[in-house]
Amino acid sequence: MTKTRVPAIEGWFTMDPDAPHLLGTRCTRCSNVFFPKEESYCRNPECGGTEFEETKLSRRGRVWSFTNNCYAPPEPFMAKEPFEPYAIAAVELEAEKMIVIGQVTAGTEVGDLEAGMEMELVLDILYEDDENEYIVWKWQPAA
Amino acid sequence: MSNEVAILGVGMHPWGKWGRSFVEYGVKAAKDALLDASIEWKDVQFVAGGDTIRNGYPGYVAGATFAQALGWQGAQVASSYGACASGSQAIATARAQILAGLCDVALVVGADTTPKGFFAPTGGGDRSKDPDWLRFRLVGATNPVYFGLWARRRMELFGATEEDFAKVKVKNSHHGAQNPNARYPKTFSMEEVLASPMVSDPLRLLQICATSDGGAALVLTSMEYARKHATDFVTIPAVSNVTPKYPNTLIEMPNFSTDSGAGVQMPDVPFRPSIAKHAYEQAGVGPEDMDLAEVYDLSSALELDWYEIIGLCKEGEAEKLIRDGDTSIGGRIPVNTSGGLGAFGEAIPAQAIAQVCELAWQLRGQAQGRQVEAAQLGITANYGLFGHGSSVIVKR
Numbered sequence: 001m002t003k004t005r006v007p008a009i010e011g012w013f014t015m016d017p018d019a020p021h022l023l024g025t026r027c028t029r030c031s032n033v034f035f036p037k038e039e040s041y042c043r044n045p046e047c048g049g050t051e052f053e054e055t056k057l058s059r060r061g062r063v064w065s066f067t068n069n070c071y072a073p074p075e076p077f078m079a080k081e082p083f084e085p086y087a088i089a090a091v092e093l094e095a096e097k098m099i100v101i102g103q104v105t106a107g108t109e110v111g112d113l114e115a116g117m118e119m120e121l122v123l124d125i126l127y128e129d130d131e132n133e134y135i136v137w138k139w140q141p142a143a
Numbered sequence: 144m145s146n147e148v149a150i151l152g153v154g155m156h157p158w159g160k161w162g163r164s165f166v167e168y169g170v171k172a173a174k175d176a177l178l179d180a181s182i183e184w185k186d187v188q189f190v191a192g193g194d195t196i197r198n199g200y201p202g203y204v205a206g207a208t209f210a211q212a213l214g215w216q217g218a219q220v221a222s223s224y225g226a227c228a229s230g231s232q233a234i235a236t237a238r239a240q241i242l243a244g245l246c247d248v249a250l251v252v253g254a255d256t257t258p259k260g261f262f263a264p265t266g267g268g269d270r271s272k273d274p275d276w277l278r279f280r281l282v283g284a285t286n287p288v289y290f291g292l293w294a295r296r297r298m299e300l301f302g303a304t305e306e307d308f309a310k311v312k313v314k315n316s317h318h319g320a321q322n323p324n325a326r327y328p329k330t331f332s333m334e335e336v337l338a339s340p341m342v343s344d345p346l347r348l349l350q351i352c353a354t355s356d357g358g359a360a361l362v363l364t365s366m367e368y369a370r371k372h373a374t375d376f377v378t379i380p381a382v383s384n385v386t387p388k389y390p391n392t393l394i395e396m397p398n399f400s401t402d403s404g405a406g407v408q409m410p411d412v413p414f415r416p417s418i419a420k421h422a423y424e425q426a427g428v429g430p431e432d433m434d435l436a437e438v439y440d441l442s443s444a445l446e447l448d449w450y451e452i453i454g455l456c457k458e459g460e461a462e463k464l465i466r467d468g469d470t471s472i473g474g475r476i477p478v479n480t481s482g483g484l485g486a487f488g489e490a491i492p493a494q495a496i497a498q499v500c501e502l503a504w505q506l507r508g509q510a511q512g513r514q515v516e517a518a519q520l521g522i523t524a525n526y527g528l529f530g531h532g533s534s535v536i537v538k539r
């Protein structure tokens with residue numbers, strides 16, 4: 001039986017399997033972008049805006065830095081048994097000039113990454129149970 | 144008006160993994176500080192505590208807990224929480240009371256007893272609105288992950304090497320071996336550091352700060368009181384607890400992302416350098432005046448960032464400082480003469496106070512075995528999760 005793909009967190013990214021985007025908000029007054037979404041008061045101290053529209057963030061960016069987890073992180077991380085080390089990248093989004101961290105997809109290790117490398121956002125399984133696959137954003141070297 | 148307050152007493156409970164209540168550590172440190180100051184507990188008018196937090200609730204609220212353990216005597220009280228900056232916030236609170244003329248004698252205490260292993264979100268349940276919970280859930284972004292990102296950035300940008308990072312650990316272990324309050328008396332070799340298991344590449348186990356039990360305390364007084372009651376004392380001319388200016392474009396614990404740097408003017412000084420800058424400006428001094436510094440080496444690599452942040456060298460030159468031995472005792476500008484977090488492990492609410500204790504001992508010429516000759520001025524620097532700057536200048 002095929003499991004249902006559900007986002008591991010609601011409203012943080014689109015579920016488009018081919019070209020997913022992180023979802024932020026844009027202040028309608030000063031145009032500053034926030035991720036995760038800011039929906040009440042604009043955090044730009046010059047602004048004071050209170051209205052926001054949802055916005056899709058750049059799907060691509062460049063590696064600011066990277067590292068990995070050689071040991072399983074503690075809960076609430078849902079570690080697989082046996083644990084497989086994975087890389088984590090901090091990627092500066094092209095248009096927003098905002099650094100967003102994320103897991104790097106399996107197969108790309110620390111030795112394969114370097115600062116400035118172009119990365120793209122993809123969807124992947126964070127963990128699963130009997131019915132669902134819980135989906136999260138990850139970074140992958142751009143095709 | 145002078146911004147100065149006097150440090151009449153310092154005290155610590157040794158760092159370790161003692162497994163007892165933090166109250167005991169704090170009280171021991173407080174009693175030592177009072178003895179050092181020749182001030183009776185009943186004469187303390189204000190108690191400032193650095194809070195320890197467990198399971199999403201303080202459990203004990205530090206200021207009154209220490210006051211009760213020392214014996215209720217009616218002093219005014221405040222408790223501060225700012226993660227790793229809790230201690231310097233407690234110092235700032237006591238200093239403000241003194242400078243405002245509301246009291247003459249204040250006791251600052253911070254102590255902690257810590258769990259084993261990684262820091263993890265406290266409390267149970269699904270906390271999908273809590274960034275500190277979500278970073279573990281969605282990315283597995285432990286604290287060492289952030290330290291690893293910053294360390295790797297130095298390698299990519301400035302050509303730092305694993306050996307440079309290991310040198311910091313080796314240096315701090317030699318400093319700490321001379322400090323009876325440090326947790327680890329052992330000195331480490333480059334080979335030992337580089338053979339320890341990788342945790343978050345490029346950082347290995349021995350390059351990441353552990354969590355410890357410990358306590359530290361200060362007796363602060365007005366300058367007038369100090370002149371009347373003591374002949375030889377050091378002072379605090381500056382405390383900085385700045386927050387970032389928007390946009391903050393450095394990726395920080397516990398965040399998923401930075402502010403957006405597009406379309407807004409960047410602040411004149413980024414957050415981390417602004418912490419020390421504010422302290423220097425308050426004290427009317429500059430980095431070139433410093434004789435030593437205590438900085439937060441949460442990882443060995445992070446100590447190199449601090450050399451630049453507090454102005455000991457330009458950006459990209461920190462590796463040269465460690466390679467040349469400039470920051471060892473006997474070097475041009477010794478850093479972490481106490482042994483730093485590498486030799487202590489972090490006892491969160493006590494650590495920023497402990498940094499000030501070390502500077503006080505150094506400037507009083509009492510840092511036996513690790514003394515910086517004729518030290519007159521020193522700076523501490525760190526910052527707490529979520530944007531709590533922390534820096535204190537101590538002056539002879």
Ligand SMILES: [Zn+2]
Pocket residue numbers: 027028029030031032042043044047048049
């Ligand atoms: Zn706005």
